[in-house]
Amino acid sequence: DVKVTQSSRYLVKRTGEKVFLECVQDMDHENMFWYRQDPGLGLRLIYFSYDVKMKEKGDIPEGYSVSREKKERFSLILESASTNQTSMYLCASSLGQTQYFGPGTRLLVL
Amino acid sequence: GIQVEQSPPDLILQEGANSTLRCNFSDSVNNLQWFHQNPWGQLINLFYIPSGTKQNGRLSATTVATERYSLLYISSSQTTDSGVYFCAVEQADNQGGKLIFGQGTELSVKP
Numbered sequence: 001d002v003k004v005t006q007s008s009r010y011l012v013k014r015t016g017e018k019v020f021l022e023c024v025q026d027m028d029h030e031n032m033f034w035y036r037q038d039p040g041l042g043l044r045l046i047y048f049s050y051d052v053k054m055k056e057k058g059d060i061p062e063g064y065s066v067s068r069e070k071k072e073r074f075s076l077i078l079e080s081a082s083t084n085q086t087s088m089y090l091c092a093s094s095l096g097q098t099q100y101f102g103p104g105t106r107l108l109v110l
Numbered sequence: 111g112i113q114v115e116q117s118p119p120d121l122i123l124q125e126g127a128n129s130t131l132r133c134n135f136s137d138s139v140n141n142l143q144w145f146h147q148n149p150w151g152q153l154i155n156l157f158y159i160p161s162g163t164k165q166n167g168r169l170s171a172t173t174v175a176t177e178r179y180s181l182l183y184i185s186s187s188q189t190t191d192s193g194v195y196f197c198a199v200e201q202a203d204n205q206g207g208k209l210i211f212g213q214g215t216e217l218s219v220k221p
Contacts, residue, residue, distance in 0.1 A: 031207050042196065043211040058208070088151060094207050097141045097160075097200075101153035 003027070004102035006091055012108045019078040021105055023091030030095060032074035034058075034066065037088040037104075049074055081109045112137040112201045116212035123187050123219050131182040131215045133197030141200035142173055143209065144182050148193045156182070156195075187219045 007022035023032065033048040035058075045058030047066040055066050063085060067075045074093075078085055086109045092099040113136040123129055135142075144156040157164050161175040168187075173180040184191055194216050198209040 033208075035211075040213065042213040043198075045208060045210075048208060090151075090153065092153075097207065098143065098155050098158050099198075099207065099209060100155065101145075104151040104153075106151070 004091060004093055004100050006089075006102040006105050008105050009103060010106050010108075012110065013078075013081050014110050015082060017078075017081050017109075019081050019107070019109075021076040021078075021089055021091075021107070023074045023076070023093075023102055024072055025074075025093040025100070026072065027093060027095065027100070028071065029093040029100075030071070031093060032068065033092040033094075033099065034064075034074065034076045035090045035092065036060070037090055043090065046076065081107075083109050085109050112139070112199060112210055114197060114199055114210055114212040116195075116197055116215050118215060119213070120216045121218070123217065125187060125189060125219055125221050127187050127219075128183070128185045129187060129217070131184070131195050131197075131217075133180040133182070133199075133212055135178050135180075135197075135199050137178075138202035139175065139178075139199040140202045141207070141209070142180055143198045144171055144180070145196040145198065146191075146193055147196065147214070153196070184217075187217075189219045189221055192217055192219045 034046045035043040049068045065077045089105045091102040115134045157171040163172045170183045194214040198211045
């Protein structure tokens, strides 16, 4: 069975904190993605990666960075969290056309 | 960039009813997927359907690529069908599986 896991389901952080969101897949997929989901805006792509140590900006990369040191792990980093980064964060992976999603992390920045 | 529009934005059904959800896209695509997001936030892939028709149980989907739309049919709806349905496309000249999502159709099935 396909499995994508995210480190936390719910997270509360303060403005200015550095935040790490971790995503792990066990399917040996090459492609991994980070999205955020906001009411009325659907899912928007933040960053994606085709391979280890490779990263590409998505549609809304500002305020975020990523790290992919191992094939199975893709981390999203908020260098200095702000209240407008309160959102649902979804990680996905794919080998071909189909993307498989993790359960999501609901982040609240106070 | 490519635009993806879904309709209707909201839908309320009585259990047992049928429904059709629509996805229009503004450019040629080489990938189209339908997803269901359950009330707990988990997104599940329903169909990979850049063209043609597929069926899986009570769900079926049709994509007419030349006319740039896709339809998702839900028959004999159940309360577990509730949630948000997303259409997502990959533009034909894109590489690497980057998907653009529509804003979704929120379905509520009442018992």
